[in-house]
Amino acid sequence: MEEVRIGVYICHCGSNIAGTVDVAQVSQYAGTLDSVVIARDYKFMCSEPGQEMIGRDIKELGLNRVIVASCSPHMHEPTFRRVCEEAGLNRYSFQMANIREHCSWVTEDHEKATEKAQALVQAAVRRVFYHEPLEIREVPVNSNTLIVGGGIAGIQAALEIADSYHKVYLVEREPSIGGHMIQLDKTFPTLDCSACILTPKMSQVGSHPYIELLSYSEVEEVSGYVGSFKAKIRKKARYVDEEKCTGCGLCQEKCPWKVTSEFDMGLGQRKVIYTPFPQAVPNVPVIDRQNCAYFQKGKCRACEKFCEAGAIDFEQEDKLVEVEVGNIIVATGFQTFDPSIATQYGYGKFDNVITGLQFERLCNATGPTGGNIQLKDGSIPRSVALVHCIGSRDENYHDYCSRVCCMYALKHSHLIKEKTNSMVYQIFTDIRCFGKDYEDFYQRLVKEGVNFVRGKVQQVTSANGKEADQGRLIITAEDPDNSKVTQVPADMVVLCAAIESQQDANEVAHILSISRKADGFFLERHPKLDPVATMTEGIYVVGCCQGPKDIPDTVSQASAAAARVLALISKGKVEIEAATSIIDEEKCSGCRICEFLCPYGAISFIEDKEVCRVNEALCKGCGTCAAACPSGAITSKHFTTEQIMAEIEGVLV
Amino acid sequence: MKVEYQPKVIGFLCNWCSYAGADMAGTSRISYAPNVRIIRVPCSGRVDPLLVLKCFQRGADGVLISGCHPGDCHYTEGNYHARRRFALLRNFLDYLGIAKERLRVEWVSASEGQRFAEIVASFTTELAELGPCVKERSLG
Numbered sequence: 045m046e047e048v049r050i051g052v053y054i055c056h057c058g059s060n061i062a063g064t065v066d067v068a069q070v071s072q073y074a075g076t077l078d079s080v081v082i083a084r085d086y087k088f089m090c091s092e093p094g095q096e097m098i099g100r101d102i103k104e105l106g107l108n109r110v111i112v113a114s115c116s117p118h119m120h121e122p123t124f125r126r127v128c129e130e131a132g133l134n135r136y137s138f139q140m141a142n143i144r145e146h147c148s149w150v151t152e153d154h155e156k157a158t159e160k161a162q163a164l165v166q167a168a169v170r171r172v173f174y175h176e177p178l179e180i181r182e183v184p185v186n187s188n189t190l191i192v193g194g195g196i197a198g199i200q201a202a203l204e205i206a207d208s209y210h211k212v213y214l215v216e217r218e219p220s221i222g223g224h225m226i227q228l229d230k231t232f233p234t235l236d237c238s239a240c241i242l243t244p245k246m247s248q249v250g251s252h253p254y255i256e257l258l259s260y261s262e263v264e265e266v267s268g269y270v271g272s273f274k275a276k277i278r279k280k281a282r283y284v285d286e287e288k289c290t291g292c293g294l295c296q297e298k299c300p301w302k303v304t305s306e307f308d309m310g311l312g313q314r315k316v317i318y319t320p321f322p323q324a325v326p327n328v329p330v331i332d333r334q335n336c337a338y339f340q341k342g343k344c345r346a347c348e349k350f351c352e353a354g355a356i357d358f359e360q361e362d363k364l365v366e367v368e369v370g371n372i373i374v375a376t377g378f379q380t381f382d383p384s385i386a387t388q389y390g391y392g393k394f395d396n397v398i399t400g401l402q403f404e405r406l407c408n409a410t411g412p413t414g415g416n417i418q419l420k421d422g423s424i425p426r427s428v429a430l431v432h433c434i435g436s437r438d439e440n441y442h443d444y445c446s447r448v449c450c451m452y453a454l455k456h457s458h459l460i461k462e463k464t465n466s467m468v469y470q471i472f473t474d475i476r477c478f479g480k481d482y483e484d485f486y487q488r489l490v491k492e493g494v495n496f497v498r499g500k501v502q503q504v505t506s507a508n509g510k511e512a513d514q515g516r517l518i519i520t521a522e523d524p525d526n527s528k529v530t531q532v533p534a535d536m537v538v539l540c541a542a543i544e545s546q547q548d549a550n551e552v553a554h555i556l557s558i559s560r561k562a563d564g565f566f567l568e569r570h571p572k573l574d575p576v577a578t579m580t581e582g583i584y585v586v587g588c589c590q591g592p593k594d595i596p597d598t599v600s601q602a603s604a605a606a607a608r609v610l611a612l613i614s615k616g617k618v619e620i621e622a623a624t625s626i627i628d629e630e631k632c633s634g635c636r637i638c639e640f641l642c643p644y645g646a647i648s649f650i651e652d653k654e655v656c657r658v659n660e661a662l663c664k665g666c667g668t669c670a671a672a673c674p675s676g677a678i679t680s681k682h683f684t685t686e687q688i689m690a691e692i693e694g695v696l697v
Numbered sequence: 698m699k700v701e702y703q704p705k706v707i708g709f710l711c712n713w714c715s716y717a718g719a720d721m722a723g724t725s726r727i728s729y730a731p732n733v734r735i736i737r738v739p740c741s742g743r744v745d746p747l748l749v750l751k752c753f754q755r756g757a758d759g760v761l762i763s764g765c766h767p768g769d770c771h772y773t774e775g776n777y778h779a780r781r782r783f784a785l786l787r788n789f790l791d792y793l794g795i796a797k798e799r800l801r802v803e804w805v806s807a808s809e810g811q812r813f814a815e816i817v818a819s820f821t822t823e824l825a826e827l828g829p830c831v832k833e834r835s836l837g
Contacts, residue, residue, distance in 0.1 A: 145723025156731035666772035667743030695734035
């Protein structure tokens with residue numbers, strides 16, 4: 045065995061580490077340890093001079109192991125592994141000691157911090173002694189991409205990728221793509237008509253030769269890894285043949301049954317065979333089985349009688365489609381907070397207390413009132429109050445700010461002013477106009493004569509005190525600064541309900557092996573420097589499923605994810621885990637415990653030899669098998685028992 | 698001056714959730730007991746009972762194994778295996794004369810820096826009450 049020659053580099057990280065840890069002392073200490081040829085401390089190891097220092101030492105001093113004691117390996121392990129590789133070492137000759145996140149930043153006592161840093165360095169030195177070079181393996185990247193969710197985020201990402209001639213499978217669970225954006229009337233601060241800017245993109249998706257749109261479908265299972273995922277998608281039965289349907293709309297006209305429209309947020313009605321809105325993509329209706337007279341009572345079939353194309357198919361069944369893709373973009377969007385949970389706001393009790401999204405439909409020309417802002421009884425409100433922060437910035441529901449409500453409340457105010465003579469009140473806790481041109485929009489609304497009332501709403505009550513009264517409402521709000529209570533009279537109350545994670549976000553997270561934050565939104569790889577990727581390579585999160593955001597931010601994030609996917613496709617190959625498990629057949633007793641533990645089916649039993657063997661292409665390196673093997677026949681590479689034992693001894697010195 | 702006893706704790710943290718959670722505690726500058734030493738493992742499922750015993754043998758007063766929350770394992774189910782394995786080992790520890798409270802299995806996600814620091818705080822407090830783990834020094 046060749047002589048082990050270790051170089052140890054202690055990073056000051058400016059004052060981040062050196063402000064707490066005596067870096068000179070740690071470096072001096074490291075120099076006294078076995079097999080350490082050189083130990084240095086330097087202001088910023090990740091800087092170019094820092095990296096060059098390591099490269100030079102590897103060559104000049106013949107180092108074959110390198111340790112950098114600095115930040116978390118999640119930050120700079122790739123950097124220093126590359127430095128080692130460039131100097132001719134295998135990347136697995138490198139080890140990082142985390143003396144910033146796990147030491148200087150969490151320890152107040154300088155002496156204790158220095159002692160801890162020394163222990164962590166000692167552990168790394170002992171561990172690296174047992175490191176072995178591992179073979180770096182590459183697999184080709186499948187150039188197809190799966191996008192889950194067909195709102196503006198999914199649409200944007202799909203078009204960016206498909207426009208560069210790469211196939212996209214876009215899966216949407218509703219009958220049409222469009223998401224929440226297509227429900228909106230106007231968008232802030234430009235007052236663009238939402239449908240006018242979105243429908244061109246939707247129809248592009250519908251006709252794009254590189255996009256396969258799977259609407260009314262859901263992803264049920266995902267397996268594989270970056271470069272080659274397999275996904276099982278359930279195409280729910282529409283009971284309408286997509287190939288035959290011409291989208292004439294006669295079936296919807298003739299269907300005698302009406303139910304509440306989800307698209308109109310319960311304010312309007314739709315037929316039982318329906319497209320959610322006129323510009324739906326695909327323009328193919330769906331039969332709502334739960335409410336269909338034929339399915340429930342065995343009679344009707346009116347749609348079938350009138351369909352000239354013969355597209356109605358009551359026998360249609362769910363279909364399972366399997367696709368193979370290299371990358372997955374998750375764009376599953378959000379739902380809004382249900383204000384009926386918070387009974388003080390009177391939602392569900394008073395007819396004229398509605399949500400922001402319901403107001404969008406009320407205001408929209410294709411909505412239930414043809415765009416007239418009116419009360420339940422059809423009359424025009426004399427005054428409207430927009431109540432901010434319903435379910436958000438509220439310790440009882442969600443702590444976070446939903447980000448878009450201030451702006452859409454201002455936009456709603458403008459529309460009310462434009463269409464009616466109503467008084468408009470904004471009842472807010474803070475007005476947050478953070479985006480480009482947003483502040484200008486706020487100033488414009490101030491000039492338009494909107495009344496701003498600062499306060500957290502305590503309750504919405506009937507003006508004459510009677511529960512059932514559907515007349516004038518009174519909003520009671522308390523100023524958070526001076527506890528001053530204000531009462532505002534209004535005919536209509538619009539509740540700006542929080543954006544929250546989808547009800548089934550947990551299932552989606554499980555299917556895709558991604559994590560969620562405590563607030564329910566999907567967790568990105570790094571909050572600032574990698575807000576698009578996840579901890580699972582090849583899976584990206586975009587739009588409101590990652591956190592509340594407005595349309596410009598959603599579009600930017602979607603384009604960013606598309607760029608990441610295209611980068612990988614253009615590279616054509618991706619490195620896969622080299623730190624896999626290996627079984628020593630001499631030691632293996634053939635008990636097959638490991639075979640049943642392996643979550644990837646990477647271990648198989650070789651009948652004639654009566655031993656188990658690992659398929660390295662399938663192994664992800666979790667090491668569960670190594671921990672369970674009763675004969676110690678399994679080595680989890682780069683996390684060998686020897687290496688971890690050495691680390692234990694090192695930290696406990 | 699009386700030197701306050703500080704228990705030595707080894708934390709085996711999975712790379713994907715808990716190690717990143719401990720990183721988050723650092724980024725958020727939430728300080729905790731300095732005698733906690735973290736060892737990174739790919740998955741809580743990688744932790745072999747022998748590694749835990751080795752820690753006690755070498756003078757650790759407590760061992761913390763932390764992985765992704767149930768259902769969130771990066772490797773699908775490694776944390777379930779860890780949970781079962783260490784439920785058994787805890788009983789065995791008592792048999793060895795090591796208080797089973799000295800071994801803890803916890804779930805900490807990548808965003809739960811605060812939770813990680815709280816777990817460390819409650820564990821070290823409990824260990825401080827138990828006093829130094831002398832018994833196991835005779836193990837090896």
